[in-house]
Amino acid sequence: MAYRVVRLLLSLVTFMFLRPKVTGRNNIPDAGPVILASNHLSFIDSLLIPVVSPRQVTYMAKAEYFTGKGVKGRLSRWFFTTFGHIPVQRDDPRAGLKSLEDALVVLNRGDAFGIYPEGTRSRDGKLHRGHTGVGYLALTGQAPVVPVAVINTDKVQPVDARFPRLSRRFKVEVHFGAPIDPARQIASGQRPAQARRELTDTVMEQIHALSGQDLADD
Numbered sequence: 001m002a003y004r005v006v007r008l009l010l011s012l013v014t015f016m017f018l019r020p021k022v023t024g025r026n027n028i029p030d031a032g033p034v035i036l037a038s039n040h041l042s043f044i045d046s047l048l049i050p051v052v053s054p055r056q057v058t059y060m061a062k063a064e065y066f067t068g069k070g071v072k073g074r075l076s077r078w079f080f081t082t083f084g085h086i087p088v089q090r091d092d093p094r095a096g097l098k099s100l101e102d103a104l105v106v107l108n109r110g111d112a113f114g115i116y117p118e119g120t121r122s123r124d125g126k127l128h129r130g131h132t133g134v135g136y137l138a139l140t141g142q143a144p145v146v147p148v149a150v151i152n153t154d155k156v157q158p159v160d161a162r163f164p165r166l167s168r169r170f171k172v173e174v175h176f177g178a179p180i181d182p183a184r185q186i187a188s189g190q191r192p193a194q195a196r197r198e199l200t201d202t203v204m205e206q207i208h209a210l211s212g213q214d215l216a217d218d
Contacts, residue, residue: 002082003056010051017166018156022052024176028146030054033107034179035141037134037203038148039127039211040116042157044164045150049114050083052174057114058106060099061085100133107141117204121159127211129218130204135196139186144179145203149210151175175210 014020028034036057038049050057065080066087067073080087086102106113115137117130138145151173157164180202185195208215 003084006079006082007051007056010047013166014048014051017168018170018172019168020048020052020172020174022174022176024178025052025054027176027178028054028112029144029179032110033141033143034112035107035134035137035143035145036112036114036148036176037117037130037145037207038114038150039207039213040118040121041125041150041152041154042121042159042164044153044157045116045121046085046114047083048150048153048172048174049148053112053176055112056084057112058084058086059114060088060102063087063089096133100136103137104141107137107143113137113143117200117207122154122213122216123159124216125154125213126216127204127208127213128216130200132193132196132200134203135182135185135199138180138182138199139192139195142182142186144181145199146179147177147203147206147210149173149175149177149207149212151211177206177210180206 036049038045046059061080066077068076088099103113115134117134118128119131122128134145137143152170153172155170156172182199185199188195
């Protein structure tokens with residue numbers, strides 16, 4: 001109930017002030033495990049995508065959002081917990097592996113998991129090469145990957161800005177692409193590392209087609 005109330009309030013604010021253009025929501029399967037793999041331009045991406053998605057989407061969030069003190073800390077912890085996000089200790093040497101393990105738990109229970117293959121927000125606005133974690137999750141969890149492109153969210157809240165600037169003039173867009181089935185890589189007999197790389201590159205190609213971003217020279 002708390003999640004529904006928070007999502008409703010965020011939806012009202014989002015559509016009142018930003019009026020995002022959203023396409024391809026029907027590409028997200030109604031049930032079963034699915035990975036939403038998106039480009040990453042702004043902090044608000046992890047709020048905007050769940051708001052416009054027909055399914056609840058679980059993301060990883062830095063542990064500081066769950067451990068703050070005072071009223072602000074309690075509010076932050078309540079918000080991110082209510083949205084179902086999972087805390088990750090970024091200074092833990094096992095953080096990457098632990099994140100993948102937690103993501104598989106989400107997929108194994110048949111839910112939607114959101115991931116940014118680039119690993120972090122793009123500071124130059126370009127699309128960077130994807131890390132193979134998304135390929136690992138798709139192959140291990142046998143989950144389709146829906147490529148997602150967000151557009152102009154960096155204008156609403158740039159990387160170093162503390163608060164978003166709510167305005168319809170930014171023309172925010174969210175596009176969900178056709179699901180990418182990992183079955184071909186699973187059945188191909190490829191070496192695991194090769195299969196992960198190939199699937200990840202396919203996902204990034206689709207994100208690029210949806211976003212129209214320039215490609216970084218990674």
